[in-house]
Amino acid sequence: MGGKMKIFIDTANLDEIKEMSEMGILDGVTTNPTLLAREVERTGLKPNDILLKICEMVKGPISAEVLALDAEGMINEARELSKLHENICIKIPMTEEGIKAVKVLEQEGIRTNVTLVFSVNQALFALKAGASFVSPFIGRLDDRGHYGMDLVSEILRVIDNYGFKTEVIVASVRHPVHVKEAMLLGAHICTIPYKVLKLLFKHPLTDDGIKRFMEDWDKAKKIFEK
Numbered sequence: 001m002g003g004k005m006k007i008f009i010d011t012a013n014l015d016e017i018k019e020m021s022e023m024g025i026l027d028g029v030t031t032n033p034t035l036l037a038r039e040v041e042r043t044g045l046k047p048n049d050i051l052l053k054i055c056e057m058v059k060g061p062i063s064a065e066v067l068a069l070d071a072e073g074m075i076n077e078a079r080e081l082s083k084l085h086e087n088i089c090i091k092i093p094m095t096e097e098g099i100k101a102v103k104v105l106e107q108e109g110i111r112t113n114v115t116l117v118f119s120v121n122q123a124l125f126a127l128k129a130g131a132s133f134v135s136p137f138i139g140r141l142d143d144r145g146h147y148g149m150d151l152v153s154e155i156l157r158v159i160d161n162y163g164f165k166t167e168v169i170v171a172s173v174r175h176p177v178h179v180k181e182a183m184l185l186g187a188h189i190c191t192i193p194y195k196v197l198k199l200l201f202k203h204p205l206t207d208d209g210i211k212r213f214m215e216d217w218d219k220a221k222k223i224f225e226k
Contacts, residue, residue, distance in 0.1 A: 008191035012039040016194040028060035055085040065091035074101035106130040120154040127164040139172035
């Protein structure tokens with residue numbers, strides 16, 4: 001497939017986004033009403049002000065979700081959200097009304113991210129409507145006894161078979177193994193919660209190695225100082 005797997009962070013927490021963006025590893029951010037509500041409560045800021053602050057920190061796509069359930073309402077909300085910043089991408093739920101909205105918005109040049117996708121059949125409608133991104137929720141499928149990464153593999157195969165331009169965002173990531181599997185499958189993007197991102201840095205052998213190097217250096221220093 002070529003290129004690279006992009007890393008998004010799945011949060012609206014400004015402190016978490018700032019920490020990870022300063023490392024230079026973030027390509028985008030995904031939010032949702034729940035995540036934004038938590039940050040509103042934590043900071044006292046308005047949702048749109050939070051989104052603007054995120055756009056200032058991260059240069060890639062910033063997903064903001066509509067609340068309307070009808071196509072007209074989604075389209076109107078999306079148009080207003082898209083005015084906030086050029087990096088705003090509109091999260092649209094995978095419903096019949098949602099797909100209607102995606103078609104209109106993409107034709108207007110407003111990028112969309114079809115969310116809450118749980119089957120390859122649902123993903124097909126997002127691809128056909130021209131969505132910029134499609135988000136299969138693998139963790140929630142795992143919770144129901146399915147193997148969520150199978151869905152990612154199927155969607156990637158459909159994209160490859162027919163030349164769709166939509167990018168797959170592996171979402172509902174629960175642990176580092178999900179991230180590894182997304183990479184091995186060739187997923188375009190993985191959106192990762194802050195806690196899981198922090199875990200990706202860790203390995204006990206790395207910690208043991210650093211500890212041993214420091215102990216050996218301390219022994220060497222004592223010899224030099226004699």
